[in-house]
Amino acid sequence: MKKIYTFILVACGFIVVNAQDDMLSLLGEEKTIDYATASFKTTRIINTLSIENNSKGVLDFKINHRFGPLNGGFYDLFGIDQAFIRFGFEYGLTDRLNIGVGRNSYEKVYDGFLKYKILRQSTGARNMPISLSYAATMDYKTAKTSDIAYLSRDWLRAYYTHQLLIARKFGEGTTVQLMPTLVHRNYVKTKAEKNDVYLIGIGARQKLSKRIAVNVEYFYNLPNQLSSAYVNSLSIGFDIETGGHVFQLFFTNSSGTDTRNVLTETTGKWSNGDIRFGFNVSRVFTVYKPKNLDN
Amino acid sequence: MKKLMFLVGAIGLVFNLSAQKIFTKKGIVKFTASSSAEPIAGKTNTASSVIDKTSGNLEFAILVKSIKFDKALMEEHFNENYMESNKFPKATFKGKIANLADINWSKDGKYTAKISGDLTIHGVTKPITSNADLVVKNGKVDANTKFNIEVADYNIEIPSLVKDKIAKTAKIEVIASYENLK
DSSP states (O other), X not given: OHHHHHHHHHHHHHHHHXXXXXXXXXXXXXXXXXXXXXXXXXXXXXXXXXXXXXOTTEEEEEEEEEEEEGGGTXXXXXXXXXXXXXXXXXXXXXXXXXXXXXXXTTTTEEEEEEEEEEEOOEEETSOBSOEEEEEEEEEEEOOOOSOHHHHXXXXXXXXXXXXXXXXXXXXXXXXXXXXXXXXXXXXXXXXXXXXXXXXXXXXXXXXXXXXXXXXXXXXXXXXXXXXXXXXXXXXXXXXXXXXXXXXXXXXESOOOOSHHHXXXXXXXXXXXXXXXXXXXXXXXXXOOOOSOOOO | OHHHHHHHHHHHHHHHHHTTEEEEEEEXXXXXXXXXXXXXXXXXXXXXXXXXXXXXXXXXXXXXXXXXXXXXXXXHHIIIIISOTTTSOEEEEXXXXXXXXXXXXXXXXXXXXXXXXXXXXXXXXXXXXXXXXXXXXXXXXEEEEXXXXXXXXXXXXXXXXGTTTSOSEEEEEEEEEEEEOO
């Protein structure tokens, strides 16, 4: 009898102690979906689109600056004398669907894109190892040239780029993004150059501190598609975030700022010092507030 | 005798299990750290809390990522740069109602509870005290409290570049409706 009494007493005591220790465990843990966020600081890695989207109702004003080649030497103040600019707007129609337009001073190119996030990397209630987006970009060249064939039809000046962005954030600071890419060019000068150009892109970012990250971006052109004058694009830079602004400072061997130029018409060689300093400035504005914070 | 003891024990067990606890999973926590430069405000409505009416023990927890902001980028920076919510996913409070004797849980009315305990934010635990208004009605309890915390106390760094844009003292408001825990 004593044994039973003691047992019950201990059991009661145990339950009381247990309950007081962590009462919240009585409610049970609800599993939530934990999405990977902030894989990159902004919607561009350097020249190319990153997996990041502007949230619904957010407008991103972007200014991309590109100077002349560093190997211009002191005479050109290492490229500072020459400058190309792209300015553009990007907008989040939904959290998954982003659109954007821009104007590039180099070869007077207008561009537009849409980007749709198909998969979102997550843990918790739903496990998804990667984020996946599809991006379609159109570039339209308006620079005057002496090429009669080129000028004969408007549609010959259009370029279309299709990309899959496959990204994974590893831990807090490291993100890798793979980009199988197809560029369709309506017009090429010689038969040796292909209208459809396939590339594999890889981008990566490593955070150095909470507000500074280093980014790398490289596009490999599959062989025998481009004229021999063109090389693969490689860019290395830093992201610096200051509240609503993100500054990207980088070096790249691409002279233009639009997608088709970076992917298929990059001429600079890193080995010759034919690289350019550039910077992107991103400023976001919350145009529309979708979340209701009132009671 | 044997049976009597068993009965006493069993009653005790049942009593402890039901344990006079009240809970919520839909507590509202609002926080503001606005400056003259811009409004900074976030809110969650999925805070969970349990109060033991007999001991006066109180626990409160929120998932930091459940705090929503007007501006998506502000929310991202809140989690990424300030709260480091991947490292410290929860903010918790564990404490006691110090003046438990003043509160009659079975009588409808308005009471002031003096609450003291440990608040853990960003992995740092600090003691806090606050007065909460309790409204008891038909066995349900509505609670409301406001208190301030110093951001620097919790090792949350505000870089000099934005130090004028974020208040050094954050105001926190808690609104919760408790029900009996069965």
